[in-house]
Amino acid sequence: MTNRRDFLKKAGAAGAVGAVAAASSFPAPAVRAQSKIKWRLQTYAGAALAEHVIKPSIDAFNKVANGEMEIELYFADQLVPTGELFRAMQNGTIDAVQSDDDSIAAPVDISVFGGYFPFATRYSLDVPVLFNEWGLREIWEEAYSEVEGVTWLSAGAWDPCHFNTKDPINSLEDLKGKRVFTFPTAGRFLSRFGVVPVTLPWEDIEVAVQTGELDGIAWSGITEDYTVGWADVTNYFLTNNISGAWVGSYFANSDRWKELPDHLKELFKLCMDSSHYYRQYWYWGGEAKLRVFGDKLKLTTIPDAEWAKVEAEARNFWDEIAAESERNARVIKIIREYNDAMEKAGRPYRYS
Structure with missing residues (x-):
């Protein structure tokens, strides 16, 4: 920006001199050059x-x-x-x-x-x-x-946020001890179920799975798994997710x-x-499309009754986040009221 400002100042000064020199021959306005x-x-x-x-x-x-x-x-x-x-x-x-x-x-x-x-x-x-x-x-x-x-x-x-892993996940017990690349707050929540959150540069994830530094990824849905190459180094995709978007x-x-x-x-x-x-x-x-036609990841599912424990724990997590600040409490209030309204609205907004 310093260079840009200097350029504009110089251009303005040059335009002013040019205008004075030309004034005796014809009245032309000064033109100030503009940089991109x-x-x-x-x-x-x-x-x-x-x-x-x-x-x-x-x-x-x-x-x-x-x-x-x-x-x-x-x-x-x-x-x-x-x-x-x-x-x-x-x-x-x-x-x-x-x-x-x-x-x-x-x-x-x-x-x-x-x-x-x-x-x-x-x-x-x-x-x-x-x-x-x-x-x-x-x-x-x-x-x-x-x-x-x-x-x-x-x-x-x-x-949405799903797990793609090297080993199959069919129960909450299978999550324990898994070293997983994920986001900070998601990792904070998932650690309650024995997941070990790992932070690495994005470009290092594929190699980290191949070398065994990571057991899986909870960073995306299946579209990204195929797009960025993670479906090439993992074997399973868990259809349960911890977030819809x-x-x-x-x-x-x-x-x-x-x-x-x-x-x-x-x-x-x-x-x-x-x-x-x-x-x-x-x-x-x-x-x-990739769940139905994709050929790289086998789908697994944790039964609804067991996954309900994760959803219930999320509500406790909400309470903890709400207690951290008055503004967080306002956000949690909106999230609760919104989801309650979607449940009452029924299909297609929510399928109970």
């Missing part, structure tokens, strides 16, 4: 996954921006480790981020709800409804307004966001919405 705005955006996703979850929308933005702005897209850990993304964005090392609040260690109380918050959602459509119709957007805006340097822009839904967001450095002209802000918002929409059908269709 450039952003660096890093996503949580590796290259193969980013081809779906963000790259099409960024490509579209760069095309429609028509030379006024260009966003350079970087993949998981390419510029900075995922866990340091928030600070890097805050200090201006990068301009924008696509990730969940939990993974980037966002310093807000509601960061625990980013990623996979246990059993808060059943379907991917629950996420945009909760944010846009049930008040979560306003709570997220409130939380990030208290943090200097970063602006939260938008949340959307990704895939991952909650991910877009963030920007506040100064960079404020500097954008309004029409480019609106264009970026439209491209975020385009990305949210694409994921709705890409994941929804993929989750069903």
